[in-house]
Amino acid sequence: MNSPFRRSVAGHRDSIRELVDAALLGLGSETVRLREARGRRLAATLGAPRSLPPWDNSQMDGYAVHTGDLGNGRLRVVAPIAAGEAAPALERGNAAPIMTGAPIPAGANTVIPIEAAVPDRFPDAAQLAAGFHVSLPATAEDGAYIRVEGSDIAAGDTVLEAGTRLGPTTLGILAGLGIGEVAVTRRPSVLLLSTGDELVAPGGELGPGQIHDANTTLLAAALDSAGCTVTTVGVLDDSPSLFTDSLRTALASGERGYHLVISSGGISKGAFDVVKEVLATNGIEFGSVAMQPGGPQGCGTLALPGCDPVAFIAFPGNPVSAFVSFEIFLRPALAEHLRLPARPLLEARLTEDMGSMPGKLQVRRGTYRDGIFTPLGGASSHLLAALAASNAFILIDEDTTELAAGQTVQTLVIGDGS
Incomplete structure (x- = not known):
């Protein structure tokens, strides 16, 4: 059994960083649907598979015309062009009613807003069949009110750099480009457990001397917010043999194995501190850090017989101590790997x-x-x-x-x- 350590805050932070660095080395990537990618990090730089917009389209409801036909009197109105439809070529001398987002027809080079036309409304089907004409301004700029193909992003251009944290706007551009799935950095897989016969899961009835387990919910939420996938096993028994059996079973539950195991409680100098009793002989060092709250700490590579080695971090059991320990020691180490914003x-x-x-x-x-x-x-x-x-x-x-x-x-x- 290792002698108890006594560390500075900086020294223990370095120990946790080294442990996490080794555990998260080569996290790899996985492909997920866009709806599942919020908050994830892009695994590789992504190029645009197509342009946005994919073709020239109208920015306004109005008339698609050629500027060379303006100033020559009234123009004959042809069939309208709606969004989502192919646009037939426009013959010179004509004006095509065009809706916002509809493709610009070949032969047109500008759009005149409907508000600038006389009359300032589109003809109905009967008027169109009878031969409808419209008066438009005498001049207009080439390209006015036209969203040019690729003006947002051109095919092949970089859309997002590797490591970008995906949120509503970045996911929106991927969706707009027609990308339904995206490769993201795999989230660290964390097994979270609490110990203590005095603990009862939220919603359960308390017996004499018992309290509800706050740590599992508190730390699971903190780990999830830090980009981890968390598996909880609730409260493990305070009996060394039952604790060992339960821990071995929990470790075997991870399909691809866990990157980290986090515990809270059972590591101080109490007579029933089972985590310390069991794990100190299986690769985990325990001791004290010059910090309050959060003095008792433990960490190392767990080498439990019958299980693969895994990084293990033991936090104290008081909820504030556990959360402070997470913020001071573990979150900074996770932030380096997962590119989380640093706490100011x-x-x-x-x-x-x-x-x-x-x-x-x-x-x-x-x-x-x-x-x-x-x-x-x-x-x-x-x-x-x-x-x-x-x-x-x-x-x-x-x-x-x-x-x-x-x-x-x-x-x-x-x-x-x-």
């Missing part, structure tokens, strides 16, 4: 006096708004309501014991935690 570290002015424990990085919750940080919830690591109301962490270095209202502090803005 901003200076802010503190609204009240605060005390801090020496020798540890203090991570306190609160709200950041317009350069002002307001603390919430104090140092306790079980206060979920304060965490839910927060959108930022204040980072108090290990040498600081007192902060005064109005002082400038370092603030890590996490938004809604997504």
